[in-house]
Amino acid sequence: MKAVVVENVVKSYGSKKDLVEALKGISFEVDRGELFGIIGPDGAGKTSLFRILTTLLLADSGKATIDEYDVVKDFKAIRQRVGYMPGRFSLYQDLTVEENLEFFATTFNTTIRENYALIKDIYSQIEPFKDRRAGKLSGGMKQKLALSCALIHRPSVLFLDEPTTGVDAVSRKEFWDMLQNLKRSGITILVSTPYMDEANLCDRIALLQEGKLLSINTPAGVIGNFKQPLYAAKGSRMLQLLNELKTFKEVKDAYPFGEYHHVVFHDEAGVPPVASYFGASGVEMFPVTPGIEDCFMDLMKTNE
Numbered sequence: 118m119k120a121v122v123v124e125n126v127v128k129s130y131g132s133k134k135d136l137v138e139a140l141k142g143i144s145f146e147v148d149r150g151e152l153f154g155i156i157g158p159d160g161a162g163k164t165s166l167f168r169i170l171t172t173l174l175l176a177d178s179g180k181a182t183i184d185e186y187d188v189v190k191d192f193k194a195i196r197q198r199v200g201y202m203p204g205r206f207s208l209y210q211d212l213t214v215e216e217n218l219e220f221f222a223t224t225f226n227t228t229i230r231e232n233y234a235l236i237k238d239i240y241s242q243i244e245p246f247k248d249r250r251a252g253k254l255s256g257g258m259k260q261k262l263a264l265s266c267a268l269i270h271r272p273s274v275l276f277l278d279e280p281t282t283g284v285d286a287v288s289r290k291e292f293w294d295m296l297q298n299l300k301r302s303g304i305t306i307l308v309s310t311p312y313m314d315e316a317n318l319c320d321r322i323a324l325l326q327e328g329k330l331l332s333i334n335t336p337a338g339v340i341g342n343f344k345q346p347l348y349a350a351k352g353s354r355m356l357q358l359l360n361e362l363k364t365f366k367e368v369k370d371a372y373p374f375g376e377y378h379h380v381v382f383h384d385e386a387g388v389p390p391v392a393s394y395f396g397a398s399g400v401e402m403f404p405v406t407p408g409i410e411d412c413f414m415d416l417m418k419t420n421e
């Protein structure tokens with residue numbers, strides 16, 4: 118049984134003149150117990166997709182099921198089965214940590230004690246502050262409380278919409294460690310993120326751009342499909358270098374990447390003439406292994 122099945126889901130907002138096509142026919146499946154990442158920049162359609170799958174928004178067309186329950190017909194059953202941590206902080210700022218958790222537990226007809234074992238690792242880190250109002254917590258602590266609340270009814274499928282956006286690097290790392298532990302307890306997790314480096318921590322990823330899925334694969338599979346030569350380049354005048362690189366017919370794409378530019382060539386034959394031209398003017402250029410971000414850039418370029 119698949120935990121999530123999405124078939125040709127379409128969602129638009131607005132009307133004719135200012136129509137926004139947020140999802141342009143999305144299809145994918147998620148296996149039970151998988152940690153599945155939806156990777157995409159702002160506005161790609163991640164939130165719309167999650168809201169449809171958690172029964173908070175109706176799609177214009179297409180079909181989706183969670184644990185074989187239909188998101189439209191069986192919305193009540195799905196609400197019992199899914200946990201949802203929305204992108205923006207969704208907790209009651211004026212309630213304390215413990216009151217927030219109790220509120221969510223009561224909504225699902227359960228108690229903190231009944232499911233304490235599931236949230237223990239996460240909740241115990243904020244439990245010393247259980248009398249503090251949620252609005253007074255740090256970003257990382259809010260995130261842990263929101264995750265505890267999304268888990269308190271022991272969901273079968275957990276949806277996390279950009280859980281690490283705006284959270285510091287240490288808390289981000291901790292958060293992903295928590296997800297790996299949750300995965301071990303058998304929960305299916307769908308997590309959206311704009312951070313490419315987090316893609317490597319998922320079992321499989323779907324790359325979403327302007328409402329379209331560009332690729333669905335394991336992180337290694339996505340990288341394995343990148344076959345073109347990729348080089349890093351650095352010179353004394355980086356903007357000029359970037360513009361100049363783009364004028365070569367051998368260069369498929371060039372974009373800033375940290376302190377370097379990444380240069381994608383159409384094929385190996387195109388590398389020597391470009392490398393020797395820039396080598397003569399003191400530009401440093403060497404081959405690099407592609408990462409998810411390079412693959413995403415390339416898929417977007419191809420998709421244009």
Ligand SMILES: Nc1ncnc2c1ncn2[C@@H]1O[C@H](COP(=O)(O)OP(=O)(O)OP(=O)(O)O)[C@@H](O)[C@H]1O
Pocket residue numbers: 130131137138139157158159160161162163164165166
């Ligand atoms: N209620 C709405 N009315 C009109 N347009 C909307 C509405 N909600 C979303 N959109 C638009 O639909 C597109 C997809 O938005 P969505 O929030 O699903 O993407 P996202 O990947 O979650 O991005 P973000 O991280 O910025 O929320 C965007 O262009 C957004 O502006």
